[in-house]
Amino acid sequence: MVTERLDLAVKNFQHMNQxxxxxxxxxxxxxxxxxxxxxxxVEHMTLKGxxxxxxKALKAQQARMQQLRADNEALQQALEHQTTQHRQEMxxxxxxxxxxxxxLAHHVDxxxxxxxxxxxxxxxxxxxxxxxxxLVEATLQEMDEDSSPDLTDDEKVLLSAYQADPDGFLAAPAxxxxxRAMVGASAEEPEPVPSMWx
Numbered sequence: 447m448v449t450e451r452l453d454l455a456v457k458n459f460q461h462m463n464q465x466x467x468x469x470x471x472x473x474x475x476x477x478x479x480x481x482x483x484x485x486x487x488v489e490h491m492t493l494k495g496x497x498x499x500x501x502k503a504l505k506a507q508q509a510r511m512q513q514l515r516a517d518n519e520a521l522q523q524a525l526e527h528q529t530t531q532h533r534q535e536m537x538x539x540x541x542x543x544x545x546x547x548x549x550l551a552h553h554v555d556x557x558x559x560x561x562x563x564x565x566x567x568x569x570x571x572x573x574x575x576x577x578x579x580x581l582v583e584a585t586l587q588e589m590d591e592d593s594s595p596d597l598t599d600d601e602k603v604l605l606s607a608y609q610a611d612p613d614g615f616l617a618a619p620a621x622x623x624x625x626r627a628m629v630g631a632s633a634e635e636p637e638p639v640p641s642m643w644x
Contacts, residue, residue, distance in 0.1 A: 490586065498601045501608055504616060 525531070597605065608615045 494605065495597065497608075498597065498605060501604055501615075508616070 525535075
């Protein structure tokens with residue numbers, strides 16, 4: 447009888463030891479996860495701080511591109527009065543486009559073996575990856591609510607405008623006249639950025 451109680455006590459002790467070890471491993475894993483999440487939060491805030499100058503540079507580049515488009519339109523209007531030269535240029539462009547189309551057709555033939563990537567399995571994997579990205583984006587959006595205390599109000603407005611509609615933000619404004627890039631209610635013109643076209 448004493449031996450049975452002793453065995454039972456030993457088993458209970460071993461069970462408690464196992465539970466303690468499991469909880470210890472769980473606590474260590476939680477601490478590691480917390481540290482990694484904190485590091486990710488710091489890196490995310492740093493990245494956002496680095497994006498603001500880039501967004502300002504992009505707006506300045508948009509103004510430059512708008513000016514180039516206006517200059518191009520003026521040049522095209524001048525070329526309309528030179529009928530003969532215009533026809534020659536059109537012929538040259540037509541030949542170049544035909545060559546280009548032939549080259550593209552050749553590239554399409556080379557890419558045909560990649561059609562296997564459009565299988566249902568690949569599509570399912572893509573959908574799964576998109577769902578995971580949506581979860582990540584939702585998490586980052588929650589972190590984004592007020593994670594930029596070092597940014598000014600104007601910089602926060604600029605960042606919010608870009609996050610709300612990246613394509614619309616980066617799209618050049620319509621109209622023949624160049625537009626100045628402005629942040630919020632500020633009327634200061636951003637410093638010009640060297641154009642990549644020179």
